[in-house]
Amino acid sequence: MNLVLHDYWRSSAAYRVRIALNLKGLDYAQISHDLRKGAQRDPAYVALNPLGRVPMLDADGLMLTQSLAIIEWLEETHPKPPLLPGTANERAIVRAMAQLVACDIHPLNNLAVLQTLRRRFDADEEAVNAWIAHWIAQGFGALETMIARHGGTFAFGEAPTMADCCVVPQLYSARRFGVDLRKFPRIVAVGEACAALHTFDAADPARQPDADP
Amino acid sequence: MNLVLHDYWRSSAAYRVRIALNLKGLDYAQISHDLRKGAQRDPAYVALNPLGRVPMLDADGLMLTQSLAIIEWLEETHPKPPLLPGTANERAIVRAMAQLVACDIHPLNNLAVLQTLRRRFDADEEAVNAWIAHWIAQGFGALETMIARHGGTFAFGEAPTMADCCVVPQLYSARRFGVDLRKFPRIVAVGEACAALHTFDAADPARQPDADP
Structure with a gap:
């Protein structure tokens, strides 16, 4: 699976997803959007992610948004090691x-x-x-x-x-x-x-x- | 299962949980905390729910907080009808x-x-x-x-x-x-x-x- 994280180094929500990807042992590429310059409002990006925020995870062309929804998706598609407990x-x-x-x-x-x-x-x-x-x-x-x-x-x-x-x-x-x-x-x-x-x-x-x- | 929702009529987050409980067909009692009067900061309530917010769902003494975490718990413990799709x-x-x-x-x-x-x-x-x-x-x-x-x-x-x-x-x-x-x-x-x-x-x-x- 080809994973590309639309990212910004100082974004707290993107940082969450970077941690989760690393805990799952998944390799990913990064595309940075400089939030200080408003790069996340670029029309080409907003066409993919209507809210114009980071993170967005491009998983083989599936565009996943919202950090906790992305982490739940990672948990479901790559269960090991688990990021949620057993009960x-x-x-x-x-x-x-x-x-x-x-x-x-x-x-x-x-x-x-x-x-x-x-x-x-x-x-x-x-x-x-x-x-x-x-x-x-x-x-x-x-x-x-x-x-x-x-x-x-x-x-x-x-x-x-x-x-x-x-x-x-x-x-x-x-x-x-x-x-x-x-x-x-x-x-x-x-x-x-x-x-x-x-x-x-x-x-x-x-x-x-x-x-x- | 005995369900008690710590609630307030106008709380948007509590309203989410009321809908989910109704969709799941679950009966529940309600305890109201008047947010306009700061009732949610009452020490007896904060002892149960440290952030002092509504909703909190008391499920047989298990104190569940955060509306979406509560709805995920309802989904896992009462899967029918599903509130999340199949894939x-x-x-x-x-x-x-x-x-x-x-x-x-x-x-x-x-x-x-x-x-x-x-x-x-x-x-x-x-x-x-x-x-x-x-x-x-x-x-x-x-x-x-x-x-x-x-x-x-x-x-x-x-x-x-x-x-x-x-x-x-x-x-x-x-x-x-x-x-x-x-x-x-x-x-x-x-x-x-x-x-x-x-x-x-x-x-x-x-x-x-x-x-x-």
Whole structure:
């Protein structure tokens, strides 16, 4: 199967999919769309991906969008190693952790939203950073509790899951925006366990071919 | 199985789960948390659901959070009738439609975000409504194209899916906030097809016991 990831090094959602592809041991090519220049709104790309966002995974011409839908598809088509645990009840917890990041934290601090805050509300950098820190701290507070209840070395148990695919990119963003992480020692420990794995390290924004020097 | 939905009539995410429970033919009790009064931040509730949001589904004491994780759990534990289509490629499309609503539209117009815009950026009602309309129009533009490609009577094909569970509550919000829907005839048609079904109609905010008179 020929896999091409439409990507951007600093996109948190694309970073999730890079981790998942690496955990599945799948080779993929990358096409970068520079979000700072609005390249994702190029008509040729929007014709394939109507929302004009990254990531999109081109799998033999099938155009897959939305990071968690892509990861579920990878899980169904390449079951080993699993990124979801073995029972429905456990899978519900892992998916809830992933969606806590993907629905309740990340959408409020992606680039398009921050640009809109600046444009519509004349928000300065201090106000934008406070906005980001507010949503990350609120979400991370809940995530820290979930990891205390269900986590081990990783966000859920002793092997990486879809939850870690979301937590690690969100932790990268939190650090980038200078969010105080001292209240979230379990999230930080999960991040360290993941960073020690080649699969996560190779997905790191700084390791991508389109990263700023 | 004893199902109790922690709910609020106007919550878009809770509305998704009500539809899914009805489509699965499952009986459930409801406990309302008045989001306008901040009831979801009550410590007894937060002890069960660390993020302090609705919905949460109590399934024989298992506390399930995040609307799409709950719907995936319902799909796995009560497979009939299916809310996801039969192939991995088709499921990826339905999940992408659901996540387009749940990750790219709804998080930007939920009550907590609108309250924060007012508080932090002194946004007046006109500015808040323009913010809401911006994100709904952007997301609905992409969704309209996806329905053109993959839809039929419903958002995907000829039977209700997880996508419709998300589209219908978002359409309700769009109307509530006065968003111009003339550019989205396919979304509106899907909404009409769904509204004709008892399963969707019974989940409508106005039909809930905690709705404003």
